[in-house]
Amino acid sequence: MNKEYLDNKNxxxxxxxxxxxxxxxxxxxxxxxxVAEGDYKYGxxxxxDTEIIPVGLNEDVVRLISAKKGEPEWMLDFRLKAYRHWLGxxxxxxxxxxMPDIDFQAISYxxxxxxxxxxxxxxxxxxxxxKTFDRLGIPLQEQKQLxxxxxxxxxxxxxxxxxxxxxxxxxxxIFCSISEAIRDYPDLIKKYLGSVVSYKDNFYAALNSAVFSxxxxxxxxxxxxxxxxxxxxxxxxxxxxxxxxxTLIVADDDSYxxxxxxxxAPMRDENQLHAAIVEIIVEDRAEVKYSTxxxxxxxxxxxRGGIYNLVTKRxxxxxxxxxxxxxxxxxxxxxxxxxxxxxxxGEGSVGEFYSVALTRNHQQADTGTKxxxxxxxxxxxxxxxxxxxxxSENSYRGLVKVTPAAEGARNYTQCDSxxxxxxxxxxxxxxxxxxxxxxxxxxxxxxxxxxxxxxFYCNQRGIPTEEAVGLIVNGYAKEVMNKLxxxxxxxxxxxxxxxxxxxxx
Amino acid sequence: MSNAVDQYLNLYGDYRExxxxxxxxxxxxxxxxxxxxxxxxxxxxxxxxxxxxxTSVDEMFSPDFGVNVNRVNMPVDVGASFRCGVPxxxxxxxxxxxxxxxxxxxxxxxxxxxxxxxxxxxxxxEMPRLVEKYYAKAACMSDASVALNTMLVQDGVxxxxxxxxxxxxxxxxxxxxxxxxxxxxxxxxxxxAEEDSHISILKCDHTQGEDAACLxxxxxxxxxxRGARVEWYDIEESNASTxxxxxxxxxxxxxxxxxxxxxxxxxxxxxxDFHIDVAGGHASTRLSAMAIGSDxxxxxxxxxxxxxxDYGSSDQLLKYVLDGNATGAFExxxxxxxxxxxxxAYQSNRNILASSGARMHAKPQLLxxxxxxxxxxxxxxxxxxxNALFYMRTRGIPEAEARRMLMQAFMVDVIxxxxxxxxxxxxRHMVDRRFAxxxxxxxxxxxxxxx
Numbered sequence: 001m002n003k004e005y006l007d008n009k010n011x012x013x014x015x016x017x018x019x020x021x022x023x024x025x026x027x028x029x030x031x032x033x034x035v036a037e038g039d040y041k042y043g044x045x046x047x048x049d050t051e052i053i054p055v056g057l058n059e060d061v062v063r064l065i066s067a068k069k070g071e072p073e074w075m076l077d078f079r080l081k082a083y084r085h086w087l088g089x090x091x092x093x094x095x096x097x098x099m100p101d102i103d104f105q106a107i108s109y110x111x112x113x114x115x116x117x118x119x120x121x122x123x124x125x126x127x128x129x130x131k132t133f134d135r136l137g138i139p140l141q142e143q144k145q146l147x148x149x150x151x152x153x154x155x156x157x158x159x160x161x162x163x164x165x166x167x168x169x170x171x172x173x174i175f176c177s178i179s180e181a182i183r184d185y186p187d188l189i190k191k192y193l194g195s196v197v198s199y200k201d202n203f204y205a206a207l208n209s210a211v212f213s214x215x216x217x218x219x220x221x222x223x224x225x226x227x228x229x230x231x232x233x234x235x236x237x238x239x240x241x242x243x244x245x246x247t248l249i250v251a252d253d254d255s256y257x258x259x260x261x262x263x264x265a266p267m268r269d270e271n272q273l274h275a276a277i278v279e280i281i282v283e284d285r286a287e288v289k290y291s292t293x294x295x296x297x298x299x300x301x302x303x304r305g306g307i308y309n310l311v312t313k314r315x316x317x318x319x320x321x322x323x324x325x326x327x328x329x330x331x332x333x334x335x336x337x338x339x340x341x342x343x344x345x346g347e348g349s350v351g352e353f354y355s356v357a358l359t360r361n362h363q364q365a366d367t368g369t370k371x372x373x374x375x376x377x378x379x380x381x382x383x384x385x386x387x388x389x390x391x392s393e394n395s396y397r398g399l400v401k402v403t404p405a406a407e408g409a410r411n412y413t414q415c416d417s418x419x420x421x422x423x424x425x426x427x428x429x430x431x432x433x434x435x436x437x438x439x440x441x442x443x444x445x446x447x448x449x450x451x452x453x454x455x456f457y458c459n460q461r462g463i464p465t466e467e468a469v470g471l472i473v474n475g476y477a478k479e480v481m482n483k484l485x486x487x488x489x490x491x492x493x494x495x496x497x498x499x500x501x502x503x504x505x
Numbered sequence: 506m507s508n509a510v511d512q513y514l515n516l517y518g519d520y521r522e523x524x525x526x527x528x529x530x531x532x533x534x535x536x537x538x539x540x541x542x543x544x545x546x547x548x549x550x551x552x553x554x555x556x557x558x559x560t561s562v563d564e565m566f567s568p569d570f571g572v573n574v575n576r577v578n579m580p581v582d583v584g585a586s587f588r589c590g591v592p593x594x595x596x597x598x599x600x601x602x603x604x605x606x607x608x609x610x611x612x613x614x615x616x617x618x619x620x621x622x623x624x625x626x627x628x629x630x631e632m633p634r635l636v637e638k639y640y641a642k643a644a645c646m647s648d649a650s651v652a653l654n655t656m657l658v659q660d661g662v663x664x665x666x667x668x669x670x671x672x673x674x675x676x677x678x679x680x681x682x683x684x685x686x687x688x689x690x691x692x693x694x695x696x697x698a699e700e701d702s703h704i705s706i707l708k709c710d711h712t713q714g715e716d717a718a719c720l721x722x723x724x725x726x727x728x729x730x731r732g733a734r735v736e737w738y739d740i741e742e743s744n745a746s747t748x749x750x751x752x753x754x755x756x757x758x759x760x761x762x763x764x765x766x767x768x769x770x771x772x773x774x775x776x777x778d779f780h781i782d783v784a785g786g787h788a789s790t791r792l793s794a795m796a797i798g799s800d801x802x803x804x805x806x807x808x809x810x811x812x813x814x815d816y817g818s819s820d821q822l823l824k825y826v827l828d829g830n831a832t833g834a835f836e837x838x839x840x841x842x843x844x845x846x847x848x849x850a851y852q853s854n855r856n857i858l859a860s861s862g863a864r865m866h867a868k869p870q871l872l873x874x875x876x877x878x879x880x881x882x883x884x885x886x887x888x889x890x891x892n893a894l895f896y897m898r899t900r901g902i903p904e905a906e907a908r909r910m911l912m913q914a915f916m917v918d919v920i921x922x923x924x925x926x927x928x929x930x931x932x933r934h935m936v937d938r939r940f941a942x943x944x945x946x947x948x949x950x951x952x953x954x955x956x
Contacts, residue, residue, distance in 0.1 A: 094555055404861065419876035423843070431558070432867040432884055437858035440887040443869065449876040 052111040052238055057104055059083060062210050065110050069179050069213065072186065082199035082209030089203045095337055095366040096395040096427055100271075102308065107273060109211040111238040153233045164228065173257075174219040175230055178246055181217035188219060192250055196279040196316045196343070204275040205312045208244045212277070215246035220255035220286070229485055231260040234276075236296070236307065242273035249279070251286035253319060258289040260488055263296050263332070269305045271334060276311045284319030284346065289327070291484050292340075293492050296332035303362025303391075306334025313340035314370075317349035317378075325352040326369065327483045329492040334363060339397065341370035344378035344406075351380040354480040358496060359392035359424070368398035368415075368429075373406035373439070384415035385477050388424035395427040402439040409439040417447040418476055420469075507548035509566040510649065514544060517656050520574045527576045528659040529629035531637045538646060539655030546649035559834040559866045560776045560805040562650060565748045570689035570720055572657060579603060581683040581713060594927035596677035596707060597622060599662065603682060604690040606660055619670030619702070625661035625693055636663065639697050643726045643754035645780065650750050654691045654724045661693030666702040668730075675705035675736075675925060682712040682719040682747060694725040698733040698761075705736040705925060712743040719743075723751040729761035731785065736924060739767040740932070741775065745800065752778040759785030759814070766923055767794040768932060769804045770939050779808040783817045790819040793922040797939050798831030798863070805834040812841045812848045821852040824919050826912050826940075827863035834865070839880055840872040848875070852882035857889060857915060859908075889915075909940045 053064060062083045066076040091102070168175050174185060182189050199209035216232045236243045251257055263274075274296060282288050290313075299306025309332075315324040326340040342351030353369035371380035380400065388394040394417065402409045417426035428445045450472050458468030474481070477496060481489055506514075517524070517540050525533045549562040573579070581602045598609040599622060606624035616622065629636045644651045662678060682690065698704055712719060729735045741749065749772065757763055769775055781790050796804040810819045825833040839850040856865045869882040889911045897907035916936050923929045 417871070417873065419873065419878075422846075422876050424876070425872070425874045427873060428869075428871040428882070430867075430869060430884070432865075432886060433558075434856070434858060434865045434867075434886040437861055437863060437888055439858075440885075442883075442885045442887075443867075444881065444883040445869070445871060446881040447871050447873045448879055 052108050052241060055106055055108045055240065057107070057109055057211065061109055065211055065213060068110065068112075069182075071179075071182055074186075074190065075182055078194065078199075079210050082206050083211075085199055086203070086206035086210055089206055091203045096393065096397075096429070097335055097337065097364050097366050099308070099335055099364075102273060104207070107242045108238075108240055109242065109244065110213050111241040112213070153235070168226070168228075171224050171227065172221040173224060173226055174217065176217055178212075178215040178217045178248060181248075185217075185219070188250065189217070189248070192248055192279070192281055194279075196281060196314050197277050197312050202312060204310045205277055208246060208275050208277045208312070212244045212246040215248070215276070217247075218249040218257060218259065220251045220257045222252045223254045225255065226257040229258050229260055231262070234261070234263040236272055236274065239270065242275065244274075245276050247276070247278040249288060249290070250281045251283060251288045253284040253286060255283075255286045256288075258485055259291070260485060261290070261292045262488075262491075263294050271305060272307050274307050274309050274311070274333075278311070278313040278340070280315035280324060282315060282317045282319060282322040282324050282349075285321045286319060287323040287325075288315065289325045289485075290315070290340070291488050292326075292328040292330075293488050293495065294328065294330045294332050294336070295495060298332045298363050299334040299361065301361045301390075303334070306363070307332065308335045309333035309338065310335070311338040313338060314343065315341065315351075316343045316345060317351060318345050319349070320346040320375075321348045322346050323350040323352075325354070325483070327354045327480065328356070328367075329480070329484070329488075329495065330355065330357040330365060330367060331495050333365070336363075336365040336367050338367050339370055341372065342380060343372045343374065344380065345374045347375045348377045349375055350378070352483075353380075353382045353384070354483045355384045356387070356477045356480045356492075356496065357384070357394055357396075358387040358389075359394040360389040361392060362390070363392040365393070366395040366397055368396045370399040371401070371411060372399070373402045373409040373411070375406060377408040378406055379410045380412075382411070382413040382415070383479055385480055386415070386417040386426055387420065387473060387477070388417065388426045389420040391423050393425040393427070395429060396445075397429040399431040399433070400441055400443070401433040402436050402441060404435045406436050407438050409436060409441075411439075411441045413443040415445045416476070417445070418473065419447065419449045506544070507563055509563050510543060510546070510548055512569070513566070513653055513657070514540060516572060523574050524657065524659060527574070529626040529633075531629035531633050531640055532626065532658060534637075535641045535655050539652045539657075542646040542652035543649055543656060546647065546652060549649045556807065556836055558836075558868070559832060559864075560774070560803065562750060562776065565720060565750055565774060565776070566650075566653070566689075568687055568718060568720075570687045570718070571684075572689050572691070573603060574659075576605065576659065579683055581681055591707070591927050591931045594675065594925060594931070596675045598677045598679065601662060601678060601680045601692065603684065603688060604658070604660055604692050606662055617670075617672060617674070619667035620672060620676075620704075621663065621665040622676055623663055625663045625695060626659065628663035628665075635665065635697075636695070639695055639726065639728055641726075643728065643756045643780075643782070644724050644752065645754065648752070650722060651724055651752060654693065654722045657722075658691040658693045658724070661695065664694070664696045664704070664706065666698045666704045666733075668699040669701045670699075671703040672705070675707050678706065678708045680708065680710045680721070682721065682743065683714060684717050684719060685714075687718045689720045689722060692721055692723040694723075696725070696727040696735065696737075698727075698729050698735045700730040701732040702730070703734045705738070707738045707925075707928065708740070710739070710741040710743050710749065712747045716746070718746045718748070720748045721750065723749065725751070725753040727753065727755040727763065729755065729757045729763050731758045732760040733758070734762040736764045737766070738923060738925075738928060739765075740935075741767075741769045741772050743772050745773045745802075747772060748774040750776050753780065755779075755781045757781065757783050757785055757788040757790065759787060761785060761788045763789075764791045764922070764924070765793070766919070767806070768919070768936075769794075769796040769798075770935060772802055772804065774803045776805045777807070779806070779810075781808070781810045781819075783810065783812045783819065784814060786814040787816045788814065789817070791922060792819070792821045792823075793919045794823045795916050795919040795936075796825045796827075796833055797916075797936070798825070798827045798833055799829040800831065801829070802831045804831070807835070808837040810839055810850065812839075812845045812850060815846045815848070817845065817848045817850070819850045822919060822922065823854045824916060825856040825865060826859060826915065827856070827865060828859040830860075830862035832864040832866075834867070835884075836868040836870070837882070838870045838872060839882065841875050841878050841880065843874040845875055846877040848878045848880070850878070850880045854882075854884040855915070856884075856886040857912065858886060859888070859912075909937075912940050913937055
């Protein structure tokens with residue numbers, strides 16, 4: 001194989017500039033280089049009036065956020081308890097990450113697009129804002145509602161618009177921003193908020209519990225199969241702010257919902273913090289499918305800027321024979337620190353985790369899952385595919401815990417890493433704790449690069465190296481991509497292709 | 506600073522001169538470094554620390570152990586250790602009583618040319634330059650246990666194989682614990698295999714008597730020169746009141762081969778660390794370990810194999826069978842450094858839990874900083890195959906025996922990695938006896954090992 005063909009240094013970056021096609025010509029991998037060197041198409045900033053409170057964090061700020069949201073007393077108490085607990089905590093350092101200390105007093109904890117009254121229809125929504133979501137390809141507009149997806153769009157921590165609400169309400173499904181839910185369904189929120197991820201859980205969970213400004217709430221009543229995909233798009237727009245949203249999904253007995261989450265942010269030289277919490281409760285025989293395509297701004301090719309994505313996601317399969325499936329495609333963020341987890345409490349409950357994490361340039365990811373088997377005959381599957389390129393560090397960290405009561409628990413874990421380039425790192429840190437002799441736990445991991453034989457085979461059949469790499473990587477990630485809903489699968493595949501190109505070499 | 510660290514620093518402060526006067530210059534020269542490093546560390550690892558999820562080293566070191574600073578002669582039935590001989594395997598035998606080196610007459614009279622096996626303190630006195638070149642050079646002092654060992658150790662075993670010497674006989678070290686009061690024995694082994702030399706070392710750990718608690722703080726350093734081949738076999742058959750903190754540090758030069766096989770058959774609390782630095786190209790490493798736990802045995806093995814050069818290969822196989830309320834832990838790291846190309850590294854950990862009280866914690870890890878590698882690991886925890894059990898019972902084999910046969914078969918992979926055939930047979934026999942629950946084979950032997 002011609003090694004130079006894979007080498008970025010030998011490629012003229014000017015040639016073929018702007019060509020959106022990933023196809024490489026015989027002159028080299030210029031297209032790929034173009035794309036790799038910063039074509040983050042969501043990196044624009046929208047000119048929207050935004051209300052930002054001054055930087056810093058203290059009890060008054062927590063009270064101010066609560067007051068701005070018009071929250072009841074019990075919610076303020078929840079926040080203050082979390083804040084006071086947070087004061088006594090220190091940021092976790094165990095991740096395989098080089099993360100500078102974050103100055104939590106240099107962040108503004110509330111930024112919201114200015115609005116008069118809540119928009120009654122899309123006509124009242126700020127046109128700039130609509131344009132923003134248009135550019136992101138998010139179907140907020142009425143005509144696009146036929147696309148069959150209900151969307152909650154969250155910009156700078158505040159939910160700006162939720163579509164299809166009425167259609168969902170007919171079935172008794174609640175899909176709204178969490179602020180509305182606190183106002184309209186206080187009993188449900190009181191019952192479930194913090195029940196899976198307590199404010200004491202970890203440093204960033206405590207921070208989020210104190211300052212979260214919005215997020216989504218989903219409630220699927222007993223026996224209801226949600227007729228459409230529910231989706232939230234998160235967007236950080238304002239500078240100098242962090243985003244702290246909170247998602248709460250409750251699937252009552254025999255219900256089903258598929259939930260999608262997408263994220264983007266402008267390109268800035270500063271690092272911005274995203275510390276979210278996702279809590280999911282799955283009751284008897286219910287099923288929740290949670291898919292994420294994470295494409296926060298990852299910083300430039302020298303590692304300047306980018307989002308610190310420090311997220312706590314956890315689902316409780318409380319009911320018997322309940323099922324929770326996490327699927328994630330992680331391509332963005334300067335630093336990713338997240339472990340979507342399943343607590344398998346109900347008998348015969350099932351947890352799944354499918355992940356593709358791609359890091360390039362100076363990105364760092366320490367991501368994986370936790371499967372905690374509490375109930376009898378619980379099953380879990382973990383499939384993690386890491387792809388590292390450039391100078392990035394990509395780590396899988398996962399816990400499989402079988403407690404003494406989890407008779408007949410079963411876990412299968414597979415985590416593979418693919419290295420593209422000799423300056424990146426791929427690491428695996430699985431923790432396996434088995435306390436029951438009837439459990440079967442299997443873990444396997446491999447690390448390798450794309451072999452020259454594979455490339456040579458493709459070349460022989462007339463497939464240029466560039467395409468061959470794309471082909472092989474897509475094949476490598478297929479197992480996870482197949483788990484994504486159709487709407488996301490296409491986007492994720494494209495994202496993977498774009499992110500990957502130019503990383504080859 | 507933790508109480509455990511404090512008590513040893515105080516001991517060192519009070520008996521510094523006595524410790525030094527019964528040792529040698531080279532060992533004394535590093536003592537203060539050890540004390541400083543221990544004070545800097547401030548504490549031993551506790552349960553829950555990264556890498557120490559299930560084992561508290563602090564708890565191991567906390568009891569008020571005595572240290573035989575003044576080298577008081579503790580009478581021990583050395584003859585009993587000769588019964589530990591491996592049938593059909595002629596070895597060069599030496600005994601280490603607590604931390605005192607006692608060579609056998611064979612070792613004194615018939616030492617093959619090119620081989621030195623002697624007390625570490627003696628070697629340090631007679632060949633100070635050679636010992637100084639290697640002593641405490643591979644062991645990482647930032648670890649509190651290594652620091653403590655370096656601070657207190659007075660003697661140990663020194664093994665040197667001259668360039669080109671290929672030994673036919675294996676060297677056997679029998680470590681015997683014997684004390685009527687709680688005792689900490691700082692043990693040290695330094696193995697230097699020069700270029701193109703071959704050596705096999707068999708080490709057996711025993712405790713005589715059941716009464717007093719013993720703690721073995723063991724630091725082993727192995728240097729394998731260019732093209733050298735070192736085999737290190739370690740069999741632990743101690744008792745419930747014995748704790749063992751063993752740390753093996755190895756450094757491999759170009760084209761060297763290192764083979765380590767460790768079997769923990771009976772013990773109290775054991776934590777074994779293996780830090781192998783594959784510094785030279787084309788070097789290969791094989792690490793295999795087996796652990797059989799019952800009652801309240803605790804066995805924790807931790808390995809770090811660091812590939813720093815091209816064309817390295819390593820293969821790890823660790824198997825555990827845990828019964829009763831035994832706990833097992835394994836943590837293994839394969840690290841491929843930046844620039845180390847064409848490395849092939851594998852790691853496999855298989856565990857069987859045979860009772861509801863048994864616990865297993867596994868953490869196999871890969872740290873890869875280079876793309877031109879082939880690395881993989883696998884870990885499974887489960888139980889015996891019910892179909893196999895059923896098949897054997899249909900052929901008239903009683904369940905208990907069928908189980909034993911399957912468990913023995915499970916361990917065969919590890920035993921087969923041993924290249925000395927008589928030792929393989931012996932270990933197979935010992936494992937069989939261990940699964941059958943037979944202890945103390947010979948009545949007159951205080952070692953309590955299977956016949």
